[in-house]
Amino acid sequence: MEINRRDFMKLIGGSLAGLALGGAAGAMMKLPKSMEAVLYSGPRIESWKLTACTKCPGGCSLKVRLIDNFPIQVFGNPLSPVNEGGICSMGLASVASIYHPSRLTGPVKNVNGEFVPISYDEAYKILSDELKKIISQNKHDDVFLVTQTESRLRAGMFNKFSEEIGFKNLILDNFRTASSFPYKNISVDAPDFIDFDKCDYLLNFGSQMAEISNNPLYYTRKINEHRSKGFKITSVQPKLTPGIAKSDDWIPLLPVSFKDFALGIAYVLLRDEKYDKNFTGKYFSGFNDFRQYVLDNYYPDKAQELTGVPSDKILQIGREFENASAPAAYFDEAVLYNSNGTQNASAIIALNALKGFRGFGKIKDNFFSSMLGKDNESIENISFAKLKERLSGNESIQALIISSSNFVFNNPGQEALKKQLSSIPFIVSFSSFVDETSSFAHLIIPDHDDFEKIDLLFDESMGIPAITIRQPVVSQFFNTVDTGDILISLMKDLKPGIKIPFQNYSDYIKQAANKIYSNREGILMDQSKPTAIEKGLRKIGWNTEQYPSFDDFWDSLLEAGGWWNPFADKESYNPKIDFKQIFNKGSLLPKSSLYSLPNNNLRLNIFRKNLDYKGSMSIYPVLVEQFGSNWSVFYELWAEINPDTARKFSVNNRSKVVLRTNKGKFTAILIYNPAVMPGNLDVPFGLGHVDFGDNCGVNPLAYSDDLSDKQTGKATFSETLVEIVSASPGDSPSSAQIMTNENKMTGTESRSIYA
């Protein structure tokens, strides 16, 4: 610390960030000695490199600014069709993680509670021996692999690994797989994208499309476009997040009754006979049962009773939906965050089916699947639910392999989970930090930082295949190893004589890229969008992009940072669906108890901010500080409440409250927010890390009931009851303040500023 002070003085004296970079280095940056020298006395030469962001499935293309080959800043790549130069806060901050002082610099072994550094060979030996033992005992079933990597190729690698070795229990739980699970559940494959060219009405169930989705930046642009075309967006959500606020209609609704609402809408369609008879006839098996079931159980008044949404509102939405030529009822992973998530999703799928999924589309002969191998099938038979079940049951787990997943932090019932984990004989983690989950590991072999890895990211959600390549912008800093390479060498060791067509992970990536090369379509991301003429020329086989060999292509691919195919054709999405096992007569859920609150109780509704994608924000100080900044709450948990509700409990704005759930007490700063559902207490998810970066605030999941979706085991975010135990005075805004906000903004009474 002393050193920092001196360095700071130097920095103030020099008053040049350049100096700061050097001056601060010794004390501030975790770097190999050799690099520090460069940092101190580098020529300060600027260079730019293209890479991709793996924070979310979107795969934005990044423009990294390097000074003396140290990544300093990140911007969006303007030529990328995914983000068109845009970038989100997480992407901007992401550069910090590579220097993080608490980052693991090499493999560590857990010697009774202490993590002691060991050589990679030793670590690898421990791992392979452990697995060999298990295999020799033929206990394949007792090995669990958990990974939440957003890179589908990486996921594919895990798949290959578990198949080759014969580990059945691969939990592949990234955003995309989770979102498509409900489709898999009725054994159809999910639509590739919302066809914004056709879609003229978007009914969004609980998805924060512009914030946390499988392509937030693309949806951000598209939502604006869609609305500027005069089409409507209706969002069904328990929380009016800034992104949701963009939609024309907001239906405040608890996730538990999404199903009821969806079927309520379906009723309107069925009653008005405005559904796609052709489609239901052809593809919707058991339609008549379904029809009957809905007509019996979901007449508007009933739906109102179940959901609390006024029946005329339901009718209105229903009419809008049925009169749209190509409506889309959209949902993603978020819909699963409650105890009957899969059912909700199925209901929404059914609703889409009534209009023949006209709002959705698929890419014609999409070669991604061929490229990826079977990337996300595994979730069919195994989901996080199974792990939980196994952990709680008496069947023992021999080994647990965790990669880029911090499920202890992201799930309720953490106490139990921790106890169960500590009873597992062998846990290996590939995390590059000691976080809530990997702290239970017996062995940690840290993976590269995102900026040191190579990866390919795919995305169809734009209706065109787009691939961005994550290439290493720096040579690896520390003694870290790419998890992919470890898996490959493991395969070789555990299954002697296995045929693997690639030597290491980057080979594997190259081969995937080779498919693009051989496909001969599309263009690199180093040129602006093709004009109509170009497209026309393409149609008749004109192709300017000729590469003598794959290597040329590969080089120019790295240079361009990505590839996409604006000429790909779409086809309509019409799956054969069958809901027999899901909606049969009588299985009508009773009205959720959450609506009839016991007095002095509130619903704890946990919401996610776009600054924190999956509880990994805390290593980025910029984001942590910014997290609550627009409520002027810093490094603390806050709880938003509807002023009317607040008055009932007589708690003031910005007062510090103590909250109690079944799991215990925690404090938060109460914030008046008129856009909160009455009876809700909205708290953000992302703070409260114990041993992972910047620990401050509270993790609400640690205090919420241990409920989860039956099939996917996804945590419930809004089904916990909470009560306010005590509150400090705080300050109540004077009436004038509230009255005159409008004028304060614009300075004029008349001016309205609806954003």
Add this chain to the structure above:
Amino acid sequence: MPGKIKSFFGKLIFIQIILLSFLWMLAAGMTLLLINLVHVSYEVNDHQSASIAISILGIAIFWVLAGILTYVLFGLYKGRKKGA
């Protein structure tokens, strides 16, 4: 004895002059400052008129004050009883 007194008075007036000159220095200093500031305001050309107005006032006051004190002190000095 008288010589001693004489010498002391010789010193005395000297010291007194110095004391008085401090005030004049202040006045002069203020004048210089204000003039400098006016000059600066011309240099970067922002609201010269304001600067001038203020500086005129300021300068005048200080000189008058210095003047008054000088007048008094020398008046007193002259007004001493003859043959003291």
Add this chain to the structure above:
Amino acid sequence: MDNHQILDEDEILFRPIYQTGKGFYVLAAALLTVFMFGVVMYIRQLIFGLGVTGMNEPVTWGFYIISFVFFIGISHAGTLISAILRLSKAEWRRPITRMAEVITGIVLLIGGLHPIIDLGRPDRILNIFERGRLQSPLLWDLTSITAYFTASTIYLYLPLIPDIALLRDRGGRFNKLYTILSWGYEGTERQKHVLERAINILMIMVIPIAISVHTVISWIFSMTLQPGWHSTIFGPYFVVGAIFSGIAALIIVMIAFRKTFHFDDYLKKIHFNYLGTLLLVMSLLWFYFTFAEYLTTFYGHEPPEMRVFLYKFTGGYSPFFWLMVFCNFIVPVVFLSNKKLKTIPGILVASIAVVIGMWLERLIIVVPSLANPRLPFPTGIYIPSLTEISLLAAAIAAFILGFMVFSKLFPLISIWEIKVGREESVRIVSERLNEYLPSKGHIRKQIV
């Protein structure tokens, strides 16, 4: 030769200079420690930056600016009052003026330092001389305060000369110093004349300067766009407040010395009576201004203005606000408009209340406006830190110390003016009266 035996009729006025009790040293030591503690805290602030204070965003000004305005306000006790009294030939002024002028001198020094204490980078203060902008109200202050300080020091010094001469003639301590400072004053006609003339000129000159000073300070605030500051009334409002607090401070000082040095024979009940009445008048005037200020705000009902208004009247600062009204209006009016209560202790209570009240008023002016920004940012909170409190204490300590030092060097009551008064004023006043009283003969004529 041993002049100490020459007993003057006003011997008691010389006594403080020559006799020093044990209490003096004890008190001095105590005050010095307080002062030094303040100095230490300030050095700490220099090292760590203004973060050690309680200031934050949006409340970017705190105790320092408040004390600045407050002390400069007190300074009006002196010169302005004594000048006005001299101008109006009020004979009862004679024992008062000196103390009043001393207050000015000391307090200006202290107050003038506060803006520098408040700076984030005092090391760069010279930038003001190099690249200063005379358009900035802060520079107007710099100029006017310097001018005021110079003027009032001279105005303190000139009437002091005859007394210094007296001291010189008594010989003893600091004789050389006195010799130098007295400029050979021997009370000849010519010297008297010169002195009279100079004092009269200064007297006229000081009044506008004094008024300008506080007007300019008020302009620091009213030149901004802040709700609650941007008001035309601020100039006169501050001046009135300044004189108000000044008189109160003067009364306190007078009573203190009356007690310690037994000046009962010089500072009689009548003086306090007059000053008390003056205080009462100022109190009413102050209330009138305050009322006018807030009434207009309330009727204008501009949203940002109203936020500040409500913040003061009902919001976070209401306790201070109403305490201020109590101290500045209710207490003085009760104690000073009522014969039974208008005793010296009563007047003392009133004046102390007023001093506290005026300090609160500065607080009420500075903080709430900053705490309620125009745009809907959350309301600011300001809690002074130990640094600020100890620096305020140090300032007060310095004030008292200054007086103690002065009392050891020069008489606290203008001896020669007393003597002159004793010898001449009766005659002069009666002559003056005769000038404007109608003569008897005139009346008889009319009857006939």
Add this chain to the structure above:
Amino acid sequence: MPKYGMVIDLNKCTQCEACITACKLENNVQIVSKENAALGRAMFWMKLLDSNFEGAYPDIRPTKIPMLCLQCDEPPCTKVCPVRATYKRDDGIVAQIYPQCIGCRYCMANCPYSAKTFNWLKDEQQIENEKCYNTDVSVRPKGVVEKCTFCIHRLQAAREKAKSEHRKLQESDYIPACAEVCAAHAIYFGDLDDPHSQVFKLINDYRKFTLQEELGTKPKVYYLSAKAE
């Protein structure tokens, strides 16, 4: 001489806060310690104006406004600065001279938009953030006022670049970080006097408004907003 200005389309803005992060990293704005943040000394050159709502539940909408220094054409802050540490450039940008500021905070007191921030303490920049320093921007010492400068260092760089390429400065050359990263393309930046620039067209849009118009500070950051039916 150009007159740089910004237009923010609130109908497009999704309040993703990327501009805020970008600003913080681009300008090396210090991240204060937890205690100081709690005291209200967190430093943001760009921030979302505290939430403020329209309509009645459930048709209610938050109207958060991305706030930066509005670069007034009649800046109140420069008027009161005693040492000319903040001044308006000919191209309309209200700039700060950090080495000249004496930290009297008068400009903050006089900014009706509370757009300025003060370095209350020594730089407590957190470890991780050190590396994200943008080497083009100086780090402010304690005790000086700072604020958004439309990423003026980028203008310098752009000028030099254009010069080295022997061409005039084009509109696309110079764009502040917040405008560059905006994913919704809601932030436009350019020369308000140039009739061909996009901002020029946009400030003649019927949805245009500025904050606190009645103060006559003539902000050069305009907002676009229309009520959705």
